[in-house]
Amino acid sequence: MLLHVDKSTGFVRRVEEDLDDLTVICSRFENEVNAWLNYRNLAKTNSARYDTPALHKFQHMLLALNDFVEGMKDRLTEKEESQLQSFCSQVLARNG
Secondary structure (H helix, E strand, C coil), rough: CCCCCEEEEEEECCCCHCCCCHHHHHHHHHHHHHHHHHHHHHHHHCCCCHHHHHHHHHHHHHHHHHCCCCCCCHHCCCCHHHHHHHHHHHHHHHHH
């Protein structure tokens, strides 16, 4: 997260609106991954009651990843789009 401090007033504001949408989505994805991992660790070490929040964070992580891919699609060249489709096919074939 980027912050801007107005030296004359001391006012601090986030500068996310100046960032590219994909950068903001990547930051959101990172936050969701970290939250998911934290809940998974809690579920493993403390209690199964953290399984549901971990699952929700996992779903939020997947939504952020989906938003990233969707945000990229309009910017890709034909070769990049072909590479992305190939990657997605390979991932699904390995894990499907």
